[in-house]
Amino acid sequence: xxxxxxxxxxxxxxxxxxxAEKGYRDTTVAEICEAAGANIAxxxxxxxxxxxxxxxxxEYLFALSAAEYPLPTDLIETDPEAWLRQFIRxxxxxxxxxxxxxxxxxxLHREMGEPTEMHESLFEKHLLPTHERVSQAxxxxxxxxxSENQLKLAxxxxxxxxxxxxxxxxxxxxxxxCRHRLPSTENPAELARQVEAFAIGGLLAxxxxxxxxxx
Amino acid sequence: xxxxxxxxxxxxxxxxxxxAEKGYRDTTVAEICEAAGANIAxxxxxxxxxxxxxxxxxEYLFALSAAEYPLPTDLIETDPEAWLRQFIRxxxxxxxxxxxxxxxxxxLHREMGEPTEMHESLFEKHLLPTHERVSQAxxxxxxxxxSENQLKLAxxxxxxxxxxxxxxxxxxxxxxxCRHRLPSTENPAELARQVEAFAIGGLLAxxxxxxxxxx
DNA sequence: GCGCGATTCAAATGGGCATTTGAAATGTTT
DNA sequence: AAACATTTCAAATGCCCATTTGAATCGCGC
Numbered sequence: 001x002x003x004x005x006x007x008x009x010x011x012x013x014x015x016x017x018x019x020a021e022k023g024y025r026d027t028t029v030a031e032i033c034e035a036a037g038a039n040i041a042x043x044x045x046x047x048x049x050x051x052x053x054x055x056x057x058x059e060y061l062f063a064l065s066a067a068e069y070p071l072p073t074d075l076i077e078t079d080p081e082a083w084l085r086q087f088i089r090x091x092x093x094x095x096x097x098x099x100x101x102x103x104x105x106x107x108l109h110r111e112m113g114e115p116t117e118m119h120e121s122l123f124e125k126h127l128l129p130t131h132e133r134v135s136q137a138x139x140x141x142x143x144x145x146x147s148e149n150q151l152k153l154a155x156x157x158x159x160x161x162x163x164x165x166x167x168x169x170x171x172x173x174x175x176x177x178c179r180h181r182l183p184s185t186e187n188p189a190e191l192a193r194q195v196e197a198f199a200i201g202g203l204l205a206x207x208x209x210x211x212x213x214x215x
Numbered sequence: 216x217x218x219x220x221x222x223x224x225x226x227x228x229x230x231x232x233x234x235a236e237k238g239y240r241d242t243t244v245a246e247i248c249e250a251a252g253a254n255i256a257x258x259x260x261x262x263x264x265x266x267x268x269x270x271x272x273x274e275y276l277f278a279l280s281a282a283e284y285p286l287p288t289d290l291i292e293t294d295p296e297a298w299l300r301q302f303i304r305x306x307x308x309x310x311x312x313x314x315x316x317x318x319x320x321x322x323l324h325r326e327m328g329e330p331t332e333m334h335e336s337l338f339e340k341h342l343l344p345t346h347e348r349v350s351q352a353x354x355x356x357x358x359x360x361x362s363e364n365q366l367k368l369a370x371x372x373x374x375x376x377x378x379x380x381x382x383x384x385x386x387x388x389x390x391x392x393c394r395h396r397l398p399s400t401e402n403p404a405e406l407a408r409q410v411e412a413f414a415i416g417g418l419l420a421x422x423x424x425x426x427x428x429x430x
Numbered sequence: 431g432c433g434c435g436a437t438t439c440a441a442a443t444g445g446g447c448a449t450t451t452g453a454a455a456t457g458t459t460t
Numbered sequence: 461a462a463a464c465a466t467t468t469c470a471a472a473t474g475c476c477c478a479t480t481t482g483a484a485t486c487g488c489g490c
Contacts, residue, residue: 007467023329025240029448039469044449046467112382113328114238153406156383156395157376157413164375165368167327180371191368194421198372201420202413209412222437244478254439259479261437436487443480450473457466 008046010036016057020103023110024054055118061104062126068101069094071130080140081200084158087134088199089192091162095169096188105166112163134159142207154206161199165191223261225251231272235318238325239269270333276319277341283316284309286345295355296415299373302349303414304407306377310384311403320381327378349374357422369421376414380406 005013014035018027029043029050036042047053072086095105111119135155139146142154168182220228229250233242244258244265251257262268287301310320326334350370354361357369383397 025329028446039467040448041450041469042467050448114240149401150409152397153380153409154413156379156397157410159395160375160379161372161417164371164379168371180374182367182371186364194365194368194424195372197420197424198369198417201423202376202417205412205416205419206409208416209409243476254437255478256439256480257437265478432490434488436485438485439483441481441483443478445478446476448473448475451471453469453471455466455468457464459464460462 007036007038007042011038011042011046011053012056012060015053016061016100016103016107019054019057020061020106020110023114024116025114051116051118054116055122057107058122058126061101061107065094065101065104068099071133080137083137084134084141084203085196085200087137088162088196089189092165092188092192092195095162095166096191106170109166109170138203142203142210146207146210150206150210154203157202157206158199161195165195222251222253222257226253226257226261226268227271227275230268231276231315231318231322234269234272235276235321235325238329239331240329266331266333269331270337272322273337273341276316276322280309280316280319283314286348295352298352299349299356299418300411300415302352303377303411304404307380307403307407307410310377310381311406321385324381324385353418357418357425361422361425365421365425369418372417372421373414376410376417380410 011032015027015032018032018035021027030040032053033040033042043050043053047056069090072083072090075083091105094101096102111122135151138155138158139151143151146154164180165182168180171181226247230242230247233247233250236242245255247268248255248257258265258268262271284305287298287305289298306320309316311317326337350366353370353373354366358366361369379395380397383395386396
């Protein structure tokens with residue numbers, strides 16, 4: 001029999017949904033408590049304050065998502081292109097999935113827009129390892145002879161594709177009729193293929209530019 | 216001799232700086248008034264309310280920027296690649312310029328993160344025309360035979376590159392040590408060349424994918 | 431220099447929201 | 461079942477900020 005969820009658990013789960021949907025600042029403590037069926041004082045009792053609850057939500061969503069969408073297994077060394085392709089596919093899959101894990105990209109989307117005070121520490125703790133490995137794969141693909149700055153820029157360009165896809169997708173969901181919306185999301189796999197092509201094509205063109213210029 | 220600026224002008228100018236630096240929600244009316252050397256009630260007297268001042272700031276920055284960074288002249292039809300390259304270069308130049316016009320990308324960056332209520336109408340009024348022309352150029356380059364959805368996605372991918380570059384650049388300036396920062400901005404022109412290469416390379420790879428798949 | 435509309439000013443007003451408080455309810459130990 | 465700790469509760473409290481107000485001041489035609 002399912003042990004019924006404690007107030008603390010209900011708070012985290014309600015909060016993860018609402019924070020992801022509306023961002024840190026737009027969600028009120030009252031709202032979370034109501035969604036969790038708890039009293040207004042519950043957040044402060046169980047978590048001290050709102051920002052601490054937010055941190056716990058990150059923990060919760062990251063654990064969830066690391067389990068469902070682990071990084072590609074290591075063919076970084078042997079075939080960086082394949083690794084990067086798989087990385088993108090996995091990200092896009094998560095963005096468009098319907099279960100709880102899709103809340104993580106949602107939350108990241110919010111956090112990107114209006115970084116909270118905890119931003120840096122959260123980033124360092126949860127995102128840095130992935131960041132390093134993507135960097136490594138890109139260097140494998142377009143190096144050697146690429147400078148640190150060129151690598152950083154290529155990395156930024158590469159990441160911007162799926163991050164922005166996420167932005168567009170979130171905009172779709174909030175029904176806001178604004179720029180950078182996505183087309184109706186027919187088939188995520190097909191969409192992923194196109195983004196993959198753009199990303200790899202871009203990286204290879206970058207490599208060519210660097211090598212020809214260098215000569 | 217310079218006629219001295221009216222309170223209204225001082226408000227708009229102070230506001231354009233502060234809104235661009237901190238975003239709509241994080242800037243207080245009091246702050247703007249102080250920077251403009253005006254009384255706390257000045258904003259409401261001259262503009263009715265904060266949101267209206269914000270709208271005027273958009274007008275102001277768009278007019279400024281349209282004068283300094285007009286869209287490339289029309290070789291869209293004849294050479295879309297060259298047009299797109301020039302478009303990117305011009306954007307990047309504006310992002311890294313030091314005069315007042317760089318506040319526009321800054322403001323757009325903020326607006327993207329936390330859209331205000333006016334977002335859609337502002338977008339429609341100021342950004343839509345450019346949007347249409349970029350779309351047209353991309354279609355020239357990778358069409359024909361590209362579906363509406365494929366075009367939208369390619370457009371999104373294309374735009375994401377310099378928009379995200381802007382994000383990274385803004386992060387640099389706010390001294391926040393977080394992800395997606397740019398390397399120290401040595402030479403914007405060189406940087407622009409690399410982004411150009413990535414963008415065009417990505418679009419061409421997209422074209423190839425679509426054509427081969429279609430066959 | 432008088433009168434009057436336009437502007438500026440300092441001091442309220444009021445709403446939204448996180449957090450506190452102290453009392454009530456519930457659970458646990460012996 | 462008495463004593464104690466944990467958890468819930470409704471009602472404050474206090475802060476921040478946009479906006480209002482009504483009185484003072486300015487600018488200018490006459």
